[in-house]
Amino acid sequence: MSTAGGSKGGTGRPAPVKATKTPAKKASPAKKASPAKKASPAKTRAAAAPVAAAPVVEPVPSDVPPFRYTAEMANEIEPRWQDIWDEAGTFNSPNPVGPLADPQHPRAGAEKLYVMDMFPYPSGAGLHVGHPLGYIATDCYGRYQRMAGRHVLYTMGFDAFGLPAEQYAVQTGKHPRLVTEENIVRFRSQLRRLGMGYDNRRSVATIDPRFYRWTQWIFLQIFNSWYDSTQRKARPISELVAAFEHKRRSTPDGRPWANLSAVERRRVVDSHRLAYVSEAPVNWCPGLGTVLANEEVTAEGRSERGNFPVFKRSLKQWMMRITAYADRLVDDLDALDWPEPVKLMQRHWIGRSTGAHITFPVEDGPSIRVFTTRPDTVFGATYMVVAPEHAIVDELVPLTWPKGTKKKWTGGHKTPIEAIRAYRAIASRETEAERTAEAREKTGVFTGAFATNPVNGQLIPIFIADYVLAGYGTGAIMAVPGQDERDWEFAEVFDLPIIRTVQPPDDFDGKAYVGDGPAINSGLLDGLPVAAAKKKIIEWLEAEGHGAGAVTYRLRDWLFSRQRYWGEPFPIVYDETGLPVALLESMLPLELPDVDDFSPRTFDPDDADTEPEAPLSRARDWVEVTLDLGDGPRRYTRETNTMPNWAGSCWYELRYLDPTNEQVLVDPVNERYWMGPRSTQRDAAGRSRADSGGVDLYVGGVEHAVLHLLYSRFWHKVLYDLGHVSSFEPFRRLINQGYIQAYAYTDSRGAYLPAEEVVERDGAFWHGDVRVRREYGKMGKSLKNVVTPDEMCAAYGADTFRVYEMSMGPLDVSRPWETRAVVGSQRFLQRVWRLIVDEQTGATRIAESSLDPQTERLLHRIIDGVRSDMEGLRFNTAIAKLIELTNRATAISTDGAPRALAEPLVLMLAPFAPHVAEELWRRMGHAASLTYVDFPVADPALLVAESVTYPVQVNGKVRGRVEVAADANEEAVRAAALAEVAGALEGREPRKVIVVPGRMVSVVV
């Protein structure tokens, strides 16, 4: 790592068993005793005082018992245990082989579990309380699983290349590396303060040359591969060359391979690579000064970052052939335990459509090939539409309008050429938003040309219209107004014939009919339902040579280059032919040169007629190099684009496994151990299915549903095809944590007011005497509602903060932050503490008495419930159960809790509040950390209650309850129940009595 390690280095202090008293309080009259107030230390300024609803509170004499669990106590305990863990390497998990191997580890050889968070981008703002929600959850889960006997791999890295650091650097004049490294240090210390159980040896940062060496290495693997669509996998490019050489494959133009010049051969090979340079329309964002991937452009045609306009421009850029993997990326979703919405989003994004290509001949012109999902409707194709910018248009257009051309088809222009030029001009000026605006009347213009419908010989007019997109399918459609709503609208505007080819139901009163039904007006298809008609027409088209079945995707190849400084340099140079040449593996990493002028060249955001300029191109002595790439020293020019910030996150889960390996990206033995597929896996329905392998639990925000999670699946599959990994998916199980939302307050002018100064009174919100409006949404500096984990740690301690975040609700649900509610979690820990530690003397007080039967049964029921909650990541209900147990313990304890209750309670608490749990565990006489102590196990015999109370319903209403022995038979329960509700029956004879064993009795009269 280029940055400081997570450990700050232990202070070497021994762990005192006595907590220190906190006399400081009396000495600082300005300080308020309430933790809630201290949550905002910055707000001690006088201006805040008149705003608060309550009068300023005088200093409080401290009658807090000296050994109570308070924020001060937590702040003494927590760093101490963090040091102990660091020194002992408590959370280091050994590998099977390599420098991280350790056969002595308590969990070496145990069943493995790889738990991971989506690593953060270390922004300059630091963490707010929303960020660590997922991290705390995975930490709690990992800590639980360690205690439950699993061998857990858990660490954290930093995704540190990318635009924000660069923009911040440009603003401040500081080098992005400095900015980023400072931020990483800050993040590490913030996370450490929360007590995260990371294996810090495994942490990575994407900006570290020792890390991006392998990012570049993977790029070269991709560059040096092609996709064999027969074998459905990537293969080394050398095998493609061999296929050409041995004539197992013919060249694009049919000439023998041997007759091609060296440059021609390279062009052919380059056109097959999975990473390739192409001149194609891309998303150019002048405001950011870089091109962007489709995934980074919003529906409004603006940059996801910065919200600048994005323009389509034809530029020479690096692309990744992700489309080759479209089918596998769709199909393999079935093997993943992921939230359905995320799978659905990926399916939509890939957008696989099955249909056919059909070729329509054009007299005196090139024939037009269309894609359609409804080849069965071809008999109803009464016109064609080509995207305005489609190159074929120029070849179609005749010099004059055909005789009898309707006025409205010409757009009022004298010649087709003029009409097309005018329409194109309008279309290109429109923004994406205008073009896709709803309820917009269809526009278009006749090209003057006609095509022939191959199934019936009909001549049909060819239009251009902006409702057909150049980037999808073939950029041209056959229009079937009878079965397509858009085509119907267009046909109405331009007065085109409408022929139904599917019989709508009698009650259908719409226009275009898109549903199923028997084919009509379709010759050989008549009477067939849609699916059969599709099948038959495809067979016919193929037999007659008019088309073939086809699959089309919405997914486009991934635009992989950026005109930015702060990213991984491409391990690519260009020779005198201008064609790309890979650097040798031995030349990696190709380090990012340290330049002074790293600013991107940005432009007026609205000026589309600008050219991207890569900052690295200004580093002339870096760009121009002499290298020996195997054929002697030659002059080369380096690639000056950098990789997008997604590159590092495409594979970092693999580097965690073997972070120090200099020979390979990850040792296959280590990869197979942590990520490899299990021999069998069963789905929810019990069917066995292929196990993808991969990380056992990956937690992160849903915002990466189609970006990071699609790209990383793609890279992983390439690595799988090339034999570098044994898992065919990177992340077996995914959970999207919810967001922590916050209230923000604005005054009448819309200005934000500090959220912690606003009070609620009489159902309204007030900032002093000013009534303010409440908004609900994100936490952010500009919204003046940020609460940081640092403040929470200072005011309550990390354990309280962790417990609060985990108890707020289910992990995957968003919820509002409420600082005032945090105190509940502190009270809970305080009560646990008080069970074991005398608040006045600090002495440990534990009773060795046995538990009464009811408490023992409760304990075991709670152990059982907590275990299942932990397995299911239902931390909120697990904590509720622990509170319940604590409340019982308080009720039965007079002088210290019984050990038989206190010890399991502390162990179960440990995943959530690890510091205080360790402290109490030690105070109860255990020398070693509880990290690897077995999680309590419920005794099945104690899970069965001695007696059961049955509610008795009469006609669905509870009219009484009876207590019977747990082993009472159904007849006995029935009798007892009927006796109980005899009054409610009023002498009526029950028609039916339902006894649900262990649940309830229902009587029907």
Place this chain on the structure above:
RNA sequence: GCGGGAGUGGCGGAAUGGCAGACGCGACGGGCUUAGGUCCCGUUGCCCUCGGGCAUAGGGGUUCGAAUCCCCUCUCCCGCACCA
């Protein structure tokens, strides 16, 4: 527009066909206190003639029994958006 998800006390939430509101916040009452935005104990869905009645967005259905399953409507959130 299409697709997906969700609507439960003042608030966060629990209960996935079987006693609606676990647990927490807040509020109220009490204790401890000179004091209390501490701590402890208790109460806390609504109505009530104290028998009970009504309550899970609204309406209908299935069922002995529905917050939970089905249909319709409304509201909110997310994704996609002329994808042929």
